[in-house]
Amino acid sequence: MKRAGLGAAILLGGCVVAGLLWVGLGQSGSVVRTAEQLERGADIYATNCASCHGAKLEGQPDWKRRLPSGRLPAPPHDASGHTWHHPDDVLFRITKEGPAVVVGGSYESDMPGFNEVLSDDDIRAVLDFIKSTWPERERQHQATMSREKEAS
CATH class of the missing domain: 1.20.5 (Single alpha-helices involved in coiled-coils or other helix-helix interfaces)
Incomplete structure (x- = not known):
């Protein structure tokens, strides 16, 4: 027994x-992610990202049209933007190093790299927060790309 x-x-x-x-x-x-983790990401986003990418992740107006400086405005991070078109490792590197480093210098924007401002965990928290706001279709598309990139 x-x-x-x-x-x-x-x-x-x-x-x-x-x-x-x-x-x-x-x-x-x-x-x-837990509600607390997503809230942490939202707080970090509000402090470090919202001034350019918008409090509601809406980006700057006419974000696809170059400014007089030749640089591109901050894109939206909601479903209307293209953030969800990139795998996790690319999003992480863009945030940490700046887009010009990741895209080979061909993407000119005013976005700095946050490697000296945010820890790797902070960057992941922000990205998790951003992804949590996307509709299921966009989340699934981005997750599939991330898995495929990781496997290659």
């Missing part, structure tokens, strides 16, 4: 662990 009880306890414990892992994963296989 004790063996059956021990086996049942082990099976139950395994199911609990598996359930927790499942709850911790989104449909795309990406880790689901």
